[in-house]
Amino acid sequence: MIGAGGSPFLYLEFGDIVIYFSPYTLSLFLLALVFTVLVIASRPERQLDIAFGADAYTTKDIGLPEMRFRRFMAIACGLASMGAMVTGDVFDFCLFTSLVGICNVGIVAAVRSRHVQNAAFQYGLVALAGTVPLFGGAAIVAATTGTLSLIELSSTVLPAVPAVVKGFLVLGVMGEGMAPFYAAKAEMFRAPGAPYVIMCSLSSLLIFLRVIEVVLQV
Amino acid sequence: MTGALYSWGLLVVLGSAVIGFTALAVEKDDLHRLLLIDLVEIASIGIIALIGTDLAEALILPGLVVGIAELLALSQIYLMKEDLQDRPVRIPGIEVLQELPAPLILSMILIVYGIILSGFTGGAVAGLGAIFFIAARTRSEDLHLLELASGLSWVLWIAAFFVFMFLPEHWYLALMGAAVGILIKVITKMSLMGVMWETRS
Numbered sequence: 067m068i069g070a071g072g073s074p075f076l077y078l079e080f081g082d083i084v085i086y087f088s089p090y091t092l093s094l095f096l097l098a099l100v101f102t103v104l105v106i107a108s109r110p111e112r113q114l115d116i117a118f119g120a121d122a123y124t125t126k127d128i129g130l131p132e133m134r135f136r137r138f139m140a141i142a143c144g145l146a147s148m149g150a151m152v153t154g155d156v157f158d159f160c161l162f163t164s165l166v167g168i169c170n171v172g173i174v175a176a177v178r179s180r181h182v183q184n185a186a187f188q189y190g191l192v193a194l195a196g197t198v199p200l201f202g203g204a205a206i207v208a209a210t211t212g213t214l215s216l217i218e219l220s221s222t223v224l225p226a227v228p229a230v231v232k233g234f235l236v237l238g239v240m241g242e243g244m245a246p247f248y249a250a251k252a253e254m255f256r257a258p259g260a261p262y263v264i265m266c267s268l269s270s271l272l273i274f275l276r277v278i279e280v281v282l283q284v
Numbered sequence: 285m286t287g288a289l290y291s292w293g294l295l296v297v298l299g300s301a302v303i304g305f306t307a308l309a310v311e312k313d314d315l316h317r318l319l320l321i322d323l324v325e326i327a328s329i330g331i332i333a334l335i336g337t338d339l340a341e342a343l344i345l346p347g348l349v350v351g352i353a354e355l356l357a358l359s360q361i362y363l364m365k366e367d368l369q370d371r372p373v374r375i376p377g378i379e380v381l382q383e384l385p386a387p388l389i390l391s392m393i394l395i396v397y398g399i400i401l402s403g404f405t406g407g408a409v410a411g412l413g414a415i416f417f418i419a420a421r422t423r424s425e426d427l428h429l430l431e432l433a434s435g436l437s438w439v440l441w442i443a444a445f446f447v448f449m450f451l452p453e454h455w456y457l458a459l460m461g462a463a464v465g466i467l468i469k470v471i472t473k474m475s476l477m478g479v480m481w482e483t484r485s
Contacts, residue, residue, distance in 0.1 A: 157343055161346055161350060167354065168354050168357055171354075171358070171361070172357060175360070180365060183364055187361045190354065190357065190361060191308075191321055191358065194321045194355065194358065195305070195324060197328055197347075197354070198324055198325065198327055200328075201328040202332075204343075205332040205340070208343075209335050
């Protein structure tokens, strides 16, 4: 099979769910892996607020329990993105993508700031709404072709999936990650703690890059 | 499912999803939007269910779990951002819940029916009966026995799966073990959910 991301050179079979590594998925997987390791190793930055009109600034301190929770969420987000990068099953990809959505909300949800929590809530609503086209798209793929395996879907024997369904998948990933649309996420970035918050945007960029391959192959 | 019926079903489900999204766009209250999102979520389960094969049945469960996980996370954030944490949970003043024998009889019926159903569905029905009984009762009890039963039935379930994988000739024993295990697991899990909430607050 020669997929959209080059021909895979390694297959890991778990029953009928096949994980495959092509040049494209491997490089995305490594990116997620490296950043997860960085998140495990690094300490959170301290956000500085500069007081206008005076020669003063304040540092926002992050408590240990909060830091622990957010680091855990960031690592979980990294693991979910790694899974989404290499899986060879459309429905699995959807599950990993919505897991990324939950983790993104979780990373900022522990912050005790009303603005941040409000933004996280709104973003969570969008992510939850995004599961409808996401899972709906995957289900219609299964209904039209009879399979969910990306390897089988890339062969030309199967009937073509309607373009609307591909649109559904992209729309769902946009809802979960909203990579290019930071409208709701901009407020979330007010949350202090740099490496963890950046996991939000990195994971959504990664799932957005992967869905291109999925849609081309379906 | 046949092709024509599938298309019509898809049209109906997508139509209801559109109605749900419209309501979501109009609604401004955060709590109502959370509830509406749950309603819209049903539509995605509906699209999966329309396939009508064993595969669809297997796909619904993870889809449902992810949806519930997101909903739980969002409700927690909602509680945090509205500062609703320290609200005491009280028994609703429904007449059936106040009379002593009524909840006992109702929950017994549910539990017996659940055991007859067995498996995951039976566990859910019987667990509902247990929750109903606990919701109606006023004093608190020791929960260690329930937690123990939950843990042990989990072990039974996993052990049954090991039998499936390594001793396939004893599949009937494994099937019974898994069915009983998941039944008790779901019953205790569901009843613990309500009770632990009550004791914490």
